[in-house]
Amino acid sequence: MDSCESQDLEKFLTNVDRISELVKELNSGDVVTQEKAVEKADCLVASLEEGKTSKNRINRTVINTSPLCVGRQGNATHMPSESPENFMKALEKDAEKRRKRRQVKEKEANAFKEKGNKAFAMEDYELACKMYTEGLEKLRDMPALYTNRAQALIKLKKYKEAISDCEWALKCSDKCIKAYVHMGRAHLGLKNFTESRLCYKKILDIVPERETLVKDYLTQVDLEEKKALQEETALRELNDGKKEARAILDLLTKLDRPSEHNLYYCGGLELLTQAVKDNTGQTLFRLNNGFSVITGNKDIQSCLTQTSKELHSMDLCVAVLRLWKKVCSGNEENQQLLLQCLSTREQLVLLLTSATLAIQQECFTLVYMYCQTQHGRRLVIENLNLIRMAEILMDCICKGGKSRTRALCILENLAGENKFRIQSRESFTKVFAPPFEHLLDNVAASSQGFLPCLISVIGAMSADEVIINKLASREEFWKSSFSAMGRCASCEYRRILYPLLGLMINIASNQASVIQEYAVVGCKRCVALLSDPDGGIITRAAGLLSVILPKSAAATEEVVKQGVVKKLLKILKVEGQTSSRYSIKAMAVCTASSQQACEELLRLDKRLVTMRKLLGSSDELLVGNAALCLGHCLAVQGAATSLLGTDCVMLLLRHAAGKSKRVDVQKNAAITLGKLCRVEPRHTERLRELSGLEILHSCMKLCQETGGVFTGAD
Numbered sequence: 001m002d003s004c005e006s007q008d009l010e011k012f013l014t015n016v017d018r019i020s021e022l023v024k025e026l027n028s029g030d031v032v033t034q035e036k037a038v039e040k041a042d043c044l045v046a047s048l049e050e051g052k053t054s055k056n057r058i059n060r061t062v063i064n065t066s067p068l069c070v071g072r073q074g075n076a077t078h079m080p081s082e083s084p085e086n087f088m089k090a091l092e093k094d095a096e097k098r099r100k101r102r103q104v105k106e107k108e109a110n111a112f113k114e115k116g117n118k119a120f121a122m123e124d125y126e127l128a129c130k131m132y133t134e135g136l137e138k139l140r141d142m143p144a145l146y147t148n149r150a151q152a153l154i155k156l157k158k159y160k161e162a163i164s165d166c167e168w169a170l171k172c173s174d175k176c177i178k179a180y181v182h183m184g185r186a187h188l189g190l191k192n193f194t195e196s197r198l199c200y201k202k203i204l205d206i207v208p209e210r211e212t213l214v215k216d217y218l219t220q221v222d223l224e225e226k227k228a229l230q231e232e233t234a235l236r237e238l239n240d241g242k243k244e245a246r247a248i249l250d251l252l253t254k255l256d257r258p259s260e261h262n263l264y265y266c267g268g269l270e271l272l273t274q275a276v277k278d279n280t281g282q283t284l285f286r287l288n289n290g291f292s293v294i295t296g297n298k299d300i301q302s303c304l305t306q307t308s309k310e311l312h313s314m315d316l317c318v319a320v321l322r323l324w325k326k327v328c329s330g331n332e333e334n335q336q337l338l339l340q341c342l343s344t345r346e347q348l349v350l351l352l353t354s355a356t357l358a359i360q361q362e363c364f365t366l367v368y369m370y371c372q373t374q375h376g377r378r379l380v381i382e383n384l385n386l387i388r389m390a391e392i393l394m395d396c397i398c399k400g401g402k403s404r405t406r407a408l409c410i411l412e413n414l415a416g417e418n419k420f421r422i423q424s425r426e427s428f429t430k431v432f433a434p435p436f437e438h439l440l441d442n443v444a445a446s447s448q449g450f451l452p453c454l455i456s457v458i459g460a461m462s463a464d465e466v467i468i469n470k471l472a473s474r475e476e477f478w479k480s481s482f483s484a485m486g487r488c489a490s491c492e493y494r495r496i497l498y499p500l501l502g503l504m505i506n507i508a509s510n511q512a513s514v515i516q517e518y519a520v521v522g523c524k525r526c527v528a529l530l531s532d533p534d535g536g537i538i539t540r541a542a543g544l545l546s547v548i549l550p551k552s553a554a555a556t557e558e559v560v561k562q563g564v565v566k567k568l569l570k571i572l573k574v575e576g577q578t579s580s581r582y583s584i585k586a587m588a589v590c591t592a593s594s595q596q597a598c599e600e601l602l603r604l605d606k607r608l609v610t611m612r613k614l615l616g617s618s619d620e621l622l623v624g625n626a627a628l629c630l631g632h633c634l635a636v637q638g639a640a641t642s643l644l645g646t647d648c649v650m651l652l653l654r655h656a657a658g659k660s661k662r663v664d665v666q667k668n669a670a671i672t673l674g675k676l677c678r679v680e681p682r683h684t685e686r687l688r689e690l691s692g693l694e695i696l697h698s699c700m701k702l703c704q705e706t707g708g709v710f711t712g713a714d
Contacts, residue, residue: 102139109139113148120152128152143169147178154185162186175206184217193225223375227333234283247275248284256293262312265300269319273326282331290327291334294320295341304347306354314356321351321362325369332375339383349385352392357402364406371413381419387427394435397454408453415460425466432458433474440480440500443487448495455499462506472510478518485525494534501529501540508547519552523559530567535576542571542582549589556593565590565600572610577619584614584625591632598633607642608633615651615669623655624665631672640680648676649686657692 112135119128132149135142146169153162166183169176184199200217203210238245251272255265276282285291294300302308303316328334338344351363367389370376380386396407414420424432436458439451462468471477481504488497504522508515515522522544529541545564549556564586571583590597605611611633614626630648633639655669677683687693 105139106142109135109142109145111135112138113142113145116145116148116152120148120155123155125152125155129156141172143172143176143179146172147176147182150179150182150186154182154189157189159186159189177203177206177210180206181217184221188221188224191224191228193221193228196221219375223332230279230283230331230333231287234280234287237280238284244275244277244281245284248272248281248290249288251275252285252288252290252293255297258297259299262299262303262308262310262316265297266312266316266319269316269323273319273323276323276326279331282327282329282334285327286331286334286337291337291341294323295343301343304343305350306359314359317351317354317356318358318362321359321366325362325366328366329369332373335370335376335379339379345383345385349389349392352389352396360403361406364403364410368406368410368413371410377413377417378419380414381417381423386420386423387431390424390427390431394431397450398435398439404450408450408457411457412453412460415457418464421461421464421467424461425464425470428461428467429470429474432461433471433477437474437476437480440484443484443493443496445491445493448493451496452499455496455503459499459503459506462503468507468510469512472507472512473514475514475517477507478515478522482518482522482525485522489525489529489532494537498534498536498540501537501544505540505543505547508544508551513551515548516552519548519555520558523548523552523555524562527559527562527564527567530564530571535579538571539576539579539582542568542579542586546582546585546589549586553593556590560590560594560597560600565597566604569601569604569610572614580614581619581621584622584629588625588629588632591629595635598636598639601629602633602636602639602642607646608639608648612646612648612651615648615655620662620665624662624668627652627655627665627668627672631668631675634672634675634679640676640683643676644680644682649673649683649692650690652676653687653690653692 112131116128116131116135119125119131129149129152132145132152135145136149139145146165150162150165150169153159153165163183163186166179166186169179173179180199180202184196187193187196187199197218200214200221203214203217234245238249251268255268255272272285276285299308299310300316300320303310303313304320306313306317308316324338328338339348348363348367351359352367354360354363367380367384370380390411393407393411396403397411436454439447439454443451458471462471481500484500485497485504487493488500526541526545526548529537530545532538532541545559549559568583568587568590571579572587574580587597587601591601601611602608608630611626611630614622615630617623617626652669652673656666656673658666673687677687684693
């Protein structure tokens with residue numbers, strides 16, 4: 001955009017603001033303000049017409065031929081045509097014409113924008129720029145045209161022009177996020193790292209919730225700055241004639257010879273690996289086309305694809321993998337260049353299955369190196385065949401061997417990445433679930449070394465909603481999990497049992513109904529674990545009970561017969577927060593459906609001392625379920641009478657009256673208070689003393705209309 005066009009747009013935007021202010025003043029109820037507004041409007045119209053005349057040399061009619069600012073007498077009588085009402089009508093008429101003209105221009109500009117977008121998608125960036133420019137000739141204040149043209153200019157490496165377009169987009173809309181994004185990229189292209197960071201950080205001023213996106217942009221700036229510094233240092237050492245720098249260049253020159261013997265390449269690669277000692281060596285390798293030298297050699301390629309029948313081909317393959325590991329370790333740019341090569345991406349996954357142990361282990365080590373950093377994991381996820389690689393890794397874990405540990409570490413790192421989980425959704429029930437279930441079915445002492453880590457991997461992947469739904473719906477998973485749970489408890493495989501219970505709690509929280517078939521067996525095993533000497537095992541066993549019992553009445557009946565009430569009450573008296581949360585919920589489920597459970601609780605917890613103690617807790621999850629449990633017990637004859645003279649009414653009233661923030665806690669407390677006063681009217685006297693009769697009336701109504709709610713985490 002030339003300087004004349006820039007000035008025109010500036011004037012246009014300024015006049016828009018001035019006219020908006022005039023309209024507000026003309027609509028004012030203050031007569032003085034209106035008169036001043038008329039004067040300003042006359043001045044504005046006169047100045048606009050004068051500008052048009054000087055530019056176009058054409059006379060045009062103005063709204064008022066005698067503007068006050070030119071020579072109107074202060075006491076002159078206003079002509080009807082000069083009244084605020086007539087001025088407003090003229091202004092509205094003019095605004096409507098402008099609106100219609102703008103609609104036409106917007107339609108034309110959008111048509112050019114679509115043409116530009118198509119050209120951009122076809123990677124014809126010159127044509128895209130041309131289309132966006134023609135669109136701007138139709139409509140100069142359209143931010144999208146500026147930002148789209150800036151994006152195309154960046155592709156053409158015309159960074160300064162791109163920055164100018166972004167600045168114009170921000171003049172049209174100061175909250176244009178794309179303008180800051182592309183301006184940041186353009187500054188990055190110019191190696192203006194500080195300016196690039198400032199552009200990206202300004203995005204947070206507009207949309208603070210985009211912190212993750214901005215963090216990614218800033219990381220890219222850091223990587224580019226690091227790359228620039230490395231290249232500057234490497235070139236300086238090369239120009240200074242340092243021996244180490246020259247050695248890398250000489251070795252690459254010698255390796256760039258075709259049709260040499262495999263031993264020749266093996267020796268050269270070993271020497272090159274030794275010569276690359278630091279980031280400077282890695283950078284010199286990259287700047288002197290090191291990757292092209294290796295990947296472009298047909299003899300080396302045949303060894304990497306394991307199709308070579310030549311002697312020492314396996315040794316050559318190992319040598320290449322070791323070199324790649326050396327030149328890529330800690331060097332993000334080299335890591336990216338290596339995986340940008342299609343043949344390399346395919347070879348890496350293939351070599352994980354090599355029959356030669358040395359090749360397989362070197363390949364596993366290389367992939368693991370990538371997976372140790374966020375940047376490396378992103379490259380692996382975006383470039384490698386994840387489904388095939390996951391199949392190989394799971395197969396390696398099941399079969400064992402020296403590569404099992406590396407395979408587990410790779411999966412553990414990848415499982416925490418959301419993109420990996422998303423890409424694994426379709427293949428999960430084929431690639432991950434069956435081998436995992438097989439290992440659970442065959443738990444042995446040797447499993448303690450690797451199975452906890454694999455359980456952690458499956459748990460991390462279950463953070464994805466699609467994956468957890470699939471796993472929760474698998475009958476095979478529940479069968480093998482409860483089977484493994486039984487064997488681990490009897491053989492004291494604590495290293496497996498603890499993480500397994502955690503995974504089962506997480507999966508059982510899902511709404512899948514298939515677990516009901518195994519609920520009785522599973523809950524019986526949980527009850528047995530409530531007497532375990534390990535407090536962590538007890539907590540997780542109570543947790544699994546709390547999520548399975550609401551799904552199965554048969555399981556609830558069975559565990560009550562097994563004496564679960566006594567065990568849960570013992571846990572609640574110890575006051576461990578997490579174990580108490582799980583235990584009180586399980587107790588509430590039992591007392592909700594079992595008269596036997598209520599009677600046993602009243603017999604073991606005289607005057608429900610433990611339940612009342614939980615009502616005084618600051619933990620609302622405990623309070624809500626304790627109130628519910630207490631309400632269930634009131635159905636037992638004499639239970640309400642036994643609470644006379646206690647602080648029960650006061651505690652319930654406090655929560656019902658709104659002390660609790662959670663609605664379900666207030667509801668449970670209100671219902672239980674209503675039940676208490678209905679079953680034993682003498683509690684009403686205590687309620688009257690506490691001035692809580694109005695709350696009682698609402699409680700009684702709520703008690704008739706609704707039931708209690710199990711209190712769970714938000």
